Amino acid sequence: MFADIFIENNFQKIDKLYTYIVKDDVKPGMRVLVNFGNSYRVGIVLSLHANYSEKYLDKLKEIHSVLDDEPIISRDLIELGLWMKDRYLIGYSKAFSPILPPGNLQKIKKKIIVEKYPHGKDLEKLNSIDINKYFEDLSETEKKFIKKLRAKGFIKYIYDSLVMVKPKLVNYLKVSENFAPKNLEGISEKQAQVFNFVKEKKDISRVDVMASLGISYSPIKTLIKKDLICEYKKEIKREPVEKNFATQKISLNEEQQKAIKSIIETDKVVSLLHGLTGSGKTEVYLNLASKVIEKGGEVIVLVPEIGLTPQMIDRFKGRFGDKVAVIHSKLSQGERYDEYRKVLNGEVNIVVGVRSAVFVPFKSLKMIIIDESHDSSYEFHDNLKYDTIEVAINRMKHRGKVVLGSATPSIETYFYAKKNFYNLCELKNRAKKGAYLPETKVVDMRDELIMGNISIFSRELKKAMEEKLKKKEQIILFLNRRGFSNFISCRSCGEVIKCDDCDISMTYHKTKNRLICHYCGSTKPLPKVCPSCGSKFIKQFGVGTQKVEEEVKKLFPEARVLRMDRDTTTKKDSFDKFYEIVKNRKADVIIGTQMVSKGFDFENVTLVGIVAADMSLYVSDYKAKERTFQLITQVSGRAGRASKKGEVIIQTYSPDSEIIKYSATGDYVDFYDYEIEERKLFLYPPYTKLIEIEFSSYDEKLTQIWAERFLHQMSTDIKNVELMVTKFIKMPKIKNINRTKFSIKVKPKNLVLLIDGLKRVINNSKIEEDNKVFLNIDFR
Numbered sequence: 001m002f003a004d005i006f007i008e009n010n011f012q013k014i015d016k017l018y019t020y021i022v023k024d025d026v027k028p029g030m031r032v033l034v035n036f037g038n039s040y041r042v043g044i045v046l047s048l049h050a051n052y053s054e055k056y057l058d059k060l061k062e063i064h065s066v067l068d069d070e071p072i073i074s075r076d077l078i079e080l081g082l083w084m085k086d087r088y089l090i091g092y093s094k095a096f097s098p099i100l101p102p103g104n105l106q107k108i109k110k111k112i113i114v115e116k117y118p119h120g121k122d123l124e125k126l127n128s129i130d131i132n133k134y135f136e137d138l139s140e141t142e143k144k145f146i147k148k149l150r151a152k153g154f155i156k157y158i159y160d161s162l163v164m165v166k167p168k169l170v171n172y173l174k175v176s177e178n179f180a181p182k183n184l185e186g187i188s189e190k191q192a193q194v195f196n197f198v199k200e201k202k203d204i205s206r207v208d209v210m211a212s213l214g215i216s217y218s219p220i221k222t223l224i225k226k227d228l229i230c231e232y233k234k235e236i237k238r239e240p241v242e243k244n245f246a247t248q249k250i251s252l253n254e255e256q257q258k259a260i261k262s263i264i265e266t267d268k269v270v271s272l273l274h275g276l277t278g279s280g281k282t283e284v285y286l287n288l289a290s291k292v293i294e295k296g297g298e299v300i301v302l303v304p305e306i307g308l309t310p311q312m313i314d315r316f317k318g319r320f321g322d323k324v325a326v327i328h329s330k331l332s333q334g335e336r337y338d339e340y341r342k343v344l345n346g347e348v349n350i351v352v353g354v355r356s357a358v359f360v361p362f363k364s365l366k367m368i369i370i371d372e373s374h375d376s377s378y379e380f381h382d383n384l385k386y387d388t389i390e391v392a393i394n395r396m397k398h399r400g401k402v403v404l405g406s407a408t409p410s411i412e413t414y415f416y417a418k419k420n421f422y423n424l425c426e427l428k429n430r431a432k433k434g435a436y437l438p439e440t441k442v443v444d445m446r447d448e449l450i451m452g453n454i455s456i457f458s459r460e461l462k463k464a465m466e467e468k469l470k471k472k473e474q475i476i477l478f479l480n481r482r483g484f485s486n487f488i489s490c491r492s493c494g495e496v497i498k499c500d501d502c503d504i505s506m507t508y509h510k511t512k513n514r515l516i517c518h519y520c521g522s523t524k525p526l527p528k529v530c531p532s533c534g535s536k537f538i539k540q541f542g543v544g545t546q547k548v549e550e551e552v553k554k555l556f557p558e559a560r561v562l563r564m565d566r567d568t569t570t571k572k573d574s575f576d577k578f579y580e581i582v583k584n585r586k587a588d589v590i591i592g593t594q595m596v597s598k599g600f601d602f603e604n605v606t607l608v609g610i611v612a613a614d615m616s617l618y619v620s621d622y623k624a625k626e627r628t629f630q631l632i633t634q635v636s637g638r639a640g641r642a643s644k645k646g647e648v649i650i651q652t653y654s655p656d657s658e659i660i661k662y663s664a665t666g667d668y669v670d671f672y673d674y675e676i677e678e679r680k681l682f683l684y685p686p687y688t689k690l691i692e693i694e695f696s697s698y699d700e701k702l703t704q705i706w707a708e709r710f711l712h713q714m715s716t717d718i719k720n721v722e723l724m725v726t727k728f729i730k731m732p733k734i735k736n737i738n739r740t741k742f743s744i745k746v747k748p749k750n751l752v753l754l755i756d757g758l759k760r761v762i763n764n765s766k767i768e769e770d771n772k773v774f775l776n777i778d779f780r
């Protein structure tokens with residue numbers, strides 16, 4: 001038998017599988033120790049096979065030892081990892097890192113192994129060193145000495161993967177099993193008190209005994225010595241959520257019932273639950289989850305990365321209690337490890353978490369629910385190289401179902417639902433009685449300029465804020481800064497400079513003083529006056545949350561202002577803290593970025609002001625319009641959640657833009673019908689798949705040479721696929737790194753052929769063997 005083994009490392013050059021001869025019992029998914037080059041390494045067996053080419057047989061080594069009794073990754077997750085590697089053209093390390101259990105293979109240290117002992121002074125010196133330590137933990141002189149012995153062949157290293165996180169064990173006390181009553185005679189009063197306390201409580205931690213009785217360790221120690229009580233270790237799970245949850249039983253309305261029936265009965269893998277904000281989608285998830293676990297299945301519920309909605313956790317914990325584990329980026333290592341082990345040990349059957357939770361090792365996983373499925377945190381990212389929805393669908397194929405929930409589904413998702421690839425369910429009304437959609441007004445900021453108002457707030461918004469503050473109702477001021485790019489716009493007429501070919505706004509590059517299209521690479525000089533109206537007020541667009549905060553404080557000194565953005569919410573818990581502040585009405589004006597657009601359900605918020613709606617509209621990305629529509633609709637949905645009527649004010653320089661119009665009415669289908677035509681016209685997804693190939697290095701010339709060589713290799717290696725390839729786009733230098741990229745569009749049905757072709761190009765061009773230039777492939 002032979003085993004193909006994955007050894008974690010960060011070098012693309014050696015990121016491949018290595019074959020070893022199997023001697024002991026080993027299964028795929030187990031960790032093994034193998035001889036690797038001049039040392040030992042921990043690897044994971046990915047597959048076993050009976051045949052191996054005779055030619056290289058004598059070069060193979062045996063596996064040194066098997067480290068696990070049970071696989072640490074299941075077969076279906078191994079398959080998923082291999083699929084990701086293929087689909088996203090990434091290495092084994094990138095593909096498997098999100099799948100590996102937390103706390104394993106996280107850090108690799110060198111353990112010292114003495115192969116043979118030296119003589120004389122060297123032996124004496126060696127004996128004075130504690131070789132049970134890791135090499136890294138030795139002093140500098142000790143390290144030098146060990147290195148010398150290693151060069152001479154006396155010492156070898158084993159690369160030991162450290163389990164960084166361990167179960168949390170706490171000292172507990174109980175009455176000793178060999179407890180003899182006669183030992184009770186002659187103990188002090190205090191010791192007797194401790195003994196009786198432990199006996200009464202049966203099972204209590206040492207710290208709790210000491211704290212309850214206000215005593216030191218010494219009487220306990222005496223009792224242990226006399227064998228009256230004994231101490232033992234007990235695992236305590238680190239709980240990331242510590243709240244009391246109210247369970248609220250709701251009888252579902254007709255729409256909700258219909259949706260649930262349809263999702264349960266459909267033979268399609270994917271269902272899209274398209275429902276207004278507040279239409280009761282979460283209630284549908286809860287119900288679906290309960291149906292799945294009734295039958296012994298397991299459920300993953302994914303929520304967006306930023307501002308992980310505490311409500312979702314509250315509601316699932318409220319309904320299912322201890323059967324829910326929680327996984328998100330603000331957990332400590334220990335908490336994450338414990339939550340993961342609850343899943344592994346079958347202690348829970350529901351996980352609520354962010355994108356990485358799509359990989360949790362449930363054994364009878366039957367449903368993955370993705371809430372706010374349009375959210376960009378699920379998408380393919382520079383560092384997280386997989387598309388969460390795609391991975392979920394792949395994991396559930398032939399096994400279960402995927403439910404995508406959104407008020408504003410992505411254009412692609414809705415397209416597939418309309419094409420009947422997905423099962424489409426709709427919730428068209430707000431679930432709570434008496435809660436209506438807010439009233440929305442669009443304010444033309446160009447008029448404000450004409451009227452001499454140069455403040456970032458229009459007269460209309462100012463007035464509305466004044467009224468709400470008087471009534472002690474809360475206000476959200478929303479600013480979409482994410483992905484904010486340097487587009488140029490005219491403050492008099494609202495014109496934005498766009499690329500003539502791509503219909504995407506161009507980005508201003510300061511160093512070159514030119515506008516560049518990030519899609520096709522065309523450039524234009526910076527205009528001195530607006531090409532549309534001739535105004536001189538043409539400049540970069542933008543305003544920050546701090547500026548908004550200052551202005552609010554100036555206008556309404558009495559108002560309690562809370563600013564929520566990436567800068568103020570980095571610390572663990574701070575999102576929850578903000579959430580509590582708003583909930584308890586301790587803030588009047590909440591200023592925030594996308595964080596406030598999701599999941600906020602506060603009945604006292606009655607005004608939402610979108611300070612600069614255009615900010616996300618002209619980001620140079622084909623999804624800019626979609627994102628703007630989504631953000632405005634989502635954040636508008638925060639107003640008027642309950643009986644108090646909500647109001648939304650959208651400030652814009654482009655009131656005639658279709659997107660702003662549809663955002664104001666909140667009509668998703670109108671927006672979709674408009675946007676899908678644009679996608680078709682300019683050949684963007686879903687009509688094509690878009691791939692960016694980027695080259696980077698410190699050497700400008702080399703970057704360009706490789707980019708050209710790669711493109712040339714493409715013309716020889718990818719012949720049977722029709723491709724649309726852009727010009728080279730030179731990106732601005734960041735930290736001295738030169739980057740050049742180009743984009744490829746391909747018909748969706750040809751994506752597989754293109755990926756295969758790109759694999760050949762990577763192999764044949766040998767780019768991965770060049771240590772100076774890095775290749776990065778992004779799927780947009």
Ligand code: ADP
Pocket residue numbers: 250251252253256275276277278279280281282283284431432433
């Ligand atoms: P969504 O997830 O679509 O935003 P939620 O499930 O959070 O919607 O529901 C919005 C509000 O309506 C919540 O306060 C919820 O408790 C309430 N709700 C949901 N379903 C019903 C129902 N069938 N009857 C009454 N209230 C409901």
Ligand code: ZN
Pocket residue numbers: 490491492493494495530531532533534535
């Ligand atoms: Zn103009």
Ligand code: ZN
Pocket residue numbers: 499500501502503517518519520521522
């Ligand atoms: Zn262009």
